Amino acid sequence: MSEVLENLERNLREQVKCYTELYDLGKSKQKALIENSVQEIDKITAREEQLFPDVKRLEKERLLFTEQIGLELGQAPESLTLVVLAERFPVLQGVHSDLERVIGELQRIHDINTQLLQQSMGIVNFTLGLLMYQEKNTYTHPGRNGKDMDEKLHLLDWRI
Template sequence: MQDLLERLSEILSQQLVLYNKLLLILSDQRYALPTGNTEDIHEVLTQQETLTLELKALEEARLPIMEKLSQHLQKTPEQLTLMKLAKLVEEPFSTKYRKLSKQVKSITKQIDDRNQDNKYLTDNSLDLINTSLRLFATCNPFGYNDQDLLHLKGKATKFQTTA
């Protein structure tokens, strides 16, 4: 069981490092979105995708460990949170898991907040684009009416067929 507890600590520590990197990337995204610089946005999204895949791999490694620990401790995996695990194991793991649990909660809250900020920026940018498109669609800078446009299309077609 010691090996499982040690491996879980390693995985959680690695996840925290990646969560902190993700938070930095989300901050970069926060500044890239309003500028509309597609290269910067693409770079940020690529970094975010890479980190997400790394986090997924760590999570897939963490889940079987939690499953084995829950069997050892006679708990269901759903019942075994980090805080509950901290209460059930001895030192130094007890203190370590309490600390990791608090850190994970804190960083995930910050990530959620940053995601909400970025969602707001994205939604506003899309609203601006949609408003601009509607404005361009209703704008008629040359003063043509629908009949004039049909007439011009007819001439263009006629010109193309006789040439």
């Protein structure tokens, strides 16, 4: 069992490293969003995408290690959360708290970045709305019949 625990702890430490790097990238992305640096956002997003296969691989390994531990303990792997494992095996308590901390930080930075993106999209939509749409006609064109008078006019109306 000790070899499986060592492998699980190593795996969790690698996950902490990946999530820490994702957090650092999230902070950089936040700065780029504030500065409206599209090139920097693209660069950061590309690096994030490079990390996702590693995170996915580590998670699959973690599930295998948990399954092995569950078989040895006679418990269903689904019931062996990291909290349960850390209580049962004190060697995992440190990595458990590290993982919990970094995932919490990552979630907070992700939430902030999501809000920044939503605000940016709102500004873009508002600006496009000003350019492309008017709620009501402010003037009429000579020669239009009454039916055309109710149509909305667009600043970039291709018929003009």
